[in-house]
Structures are given as C-alpha cells and as structure tokens.
Amino acid sequence: MLDDFLVRSALAGLGVALAAGPLGCFIVWRRMAYFGDATAHAALLGVALALVLSVSIFAGVLVVALALAFSVTGLSARGYPIDTALGVFAHGGLAVGLVVVSLLPGARVDLMGLLLGDILAVGKGDLAVIWGGAALVTGLLAWRWSALLTATLNADLAEASGIHAPRETLLLTVALAIVVAVALKVVGALLISAMLIVPAATVRPLARSPEAMAMLAASTGAVAALGGIALSYQADTPTGPTIVALATAMFAVVSVLTGRR
C-alpha cells in the first residue's frame, strides 16, 4: 500500500494536518502568525546548512528553526520590538538559504520543491519522519494542554497555579520548529504557516471551546490535505498550493455562512 505514491502523499498530508491544526490554534490565539511565518521562511537556511554539512535536511531545518525561535523569543522577552527583527530574520534566512543552495557545486536542488513542497515525492523514510514529528507534537500538546491553555490566557494566572509560563511558551516554540521541519517537504517553506493558521481561522466561528477548535482545525486541515491532493492529481496543479487554496476556500465559505470576518 505504501508503494503507491498517492497513498504516501495522502498519509504525509494527514500527518502534517493533524499536528498543525491544534498547534495552529495556539499560534492564532497568541497572535504568533508572523512568528510562524518567519520560522518557516528561515527553514530554507536550514536546508542550505544541511546540504553544506551533508546532514539530514530535517535536522538542518530543525536546528535553524529552533535557533530562530529562541533568538526571537529571547529578544521579545527583553522588550525588543519584534516585528522588524522577524522580518529581517525571515527574509534574510530565506534569501541567504536560496543563494547558498544555488552556489552548491553539483547539488541539483529542486527550488520549487523547497518553496512550494513536493508531497508527491514523499518516500517511506520521509513518511516516518513526518509521522514521528507529528506524533511528538500532538503528544506534547495533549500532555501540556491545560497548562498551555492557562499560560496562553494569562501568564500571572498560570504562575499563581504553579505553571511556569515561559516554559510553556518554550514548548510551543519547540513544537513549531518540529512542525516546520516536517512540513517543509509537504507544503514548502512559503506555505507552512498557512497549514497552521488557515484551518484554525476557518473553524473559529464554529468552535465553542478551545478543545473543539483544536479538533475541528485538525479535521479541516486533514480534509484540505486529502482534497487538495486529489484535486491537484486531477487538475495537474502543484499539490502544496492546491491544499492551501482548498483550505482558504473552506475559510471563505465558513466565513460567509457564519457572517464573521
């Protein structure tokens, strides 16, 4: 069954959607959308690093995503205006990554694949990494759910209940880096944050509790992934963008039907 490339890509899309949905809710609740975007863009630098050092791309992306996340979190904790710094890191990382990749001798790197994903080329090894990362992220979120929610609501409220708010923020940061690293192959650096934000934004008007929103976001992402793969196969369109376009269409429909922006 795993020998069928369509089955592999469907499973890859599902894995990313199931982890990105609930994590995306936190990104939306905490207004970290731009942060997610920056981390994803800088992933290109991670790819370049991995190719230069001949280590796995997953490891390279993970390290760079974590480094970016930590430095930005550190700066913002010191009250540094973060918008500008994020902009510099995000596009700087993307640009330097692209330059380095193009300079590598003999390395024929599929730039479109890096930017927009190459889900149809997902191999069994990729699948293992994607599902491993997705399971890890989902597990982390489930384990710390209540603490994460409390810390997201109000740091002092969390501390008074013995929850160390910065530790929960750190955990989300790590989860974000993992999702970026596993989703790169599926939707590409440009569209990773869409998989985080669009499903969560789509289901907000339908959800009446944080838990419901997380589950609905995961299912919406899953539907978009499977539907997007099917659509792109039929219409011969790039798969990553088709998945995100479908998710965005769902967002539009739900927004119109529920009368909310």
Place this chain on the structure above:
Amino acid sequence: MPEALSQEMTAPARAALIDAQGVSLSRDGRRVLDAVDFRVDRGEIVTVVGPNGSGKSTLMQVLIGALKPDAGQILRAPGLRLGYVPQTLHIDATMPMPVGRFLSLPRRHAAVARAAALARVGLEPEVEAQPMSALSGGQFQRVLLARALLMAPDLLVLDEATRGLDQPGTAAFYRIVEDLRRELGCGVVMVSHDLHVVMRASDRVVCLNGHVCCHGTPEIVASAPEYRALFGMGTQGTLALYRHDHDHRHDHDASCAHDIAGGGDA
C-alpha cells in the same frame, strides 16, 4: 519559580500564610520594590494601597511567584494554595472560552463544584455555557473570583479585582470577599484604588510607595502622616462613615500599634 523560593516556615509566632521579607526588585533600572516586608496571616484581610507605579501589582506578582525578587525571600506556608484574581484578563477574540471551561483551568472541577462556586459569587449556573466575552464587567470579575474559589485557596490574591466596576458593583464584590474570608478562613490580600470601600473591609492596610510607607489598622494608616501625604486628608471623614465593627481579634491592634514606623520620605 515558587517552589524555589518557598521554604518551610520555622516556628511562626502566628499562622503566617505568606511572609515576604526584605523584598527588593528592580525593573528597567528602576527600583520598584525596596526592602518590602509583607505578611498575611490566616483569616485576615490585608489591603495594599498606594499611588500609581508604587509597586502594588509588582508585589502581587512576587507573592504569586510570577516574579523573582532580586533580594529578600518569600516564605510560604507549606502546601499553600493560592487563588488569584488578576487586574485584567484579556481573552483573545480568536479563542472560544465558555465560562464552564474557564472555571476548570488549569484543573478540572466537577460540575457540582463549578455550580457551587458560581452560586457563591452570585451567578446563575446557566452562565456556564456563555462565552467569557459575552459577560458584563461585573459578571466577568465574579467569574474570575469563582475560579479562584475552586482552587480551595488558603490565600486569595486580588489585584485591583474591581477595576471597571461601578460603586455598587465594587461594594457588592468586596462584601462577597468578606463573607468568603469568614466562611473559608482564608487570608486575603488585595490591591485597590477604591480606598473607602477597601478600608472598610480590611483588617490591616499597607501603604506602599516602592517601600512600605506605613501600615496598621485602617484608622491608624488613615491618620498616618505618610498616608496623608500620599492621599490627602479627604478619606478620613468618609472612612468614619463607612467604618463598621469587625469581628476580628483585637490583638491585631496591639501588634500593629507600633507599626507606624515612618518609612520616611513619602
């Protein structure tokens, strides 16, 4: 982290729930708290008053363990349970949060317990299903208090918990707090700008302006020169109007009488 700071209390004279000793804290190069001593005993209501920027909220954050002091220590009674009501709680519009779910953060509470907590603060059980964003200001603060109650607190920490409430709403809120103290026997520490109402409800008042200016019973503090220098003379008459008899032990007065240590330069 609170665990790191708390130590076992050694032979306390009275049952201190929390005892801050010589706490100092600087932020952005400014000394917000300067050698502050502050304790709350079981069953007493202590109010912190002071002008804006006097470090009241910072002191509350130190007490709940959200901030680590640069110097000094916080002694907590072993196993102390805190119920905290923050000054403001902004819930992002993107987060759906019904009242019932909020009451169970971070730990789940049974429906019966939630309903009892809501009833205790004068809210109907039907409120549970409403989103927090649909509540009025008064309802919102009561829900925050109900959540704090569900922690079965030894110490309630209220940081300007009545901000944005009108006078009757504020008075009603503090009446609930007084009743709770009687019923639960918990200690209460609160920060407030509603000087008259708060002083009426307090056993002790601590006047803070970076350092502790003066402290003692409401009457003593209200007549202290340091307090008058900060707040003017106006409160004295009103205080007398609002004053009623407390059922607290009078050894408080005895122990506080010497406490008008002029911190000095108010």
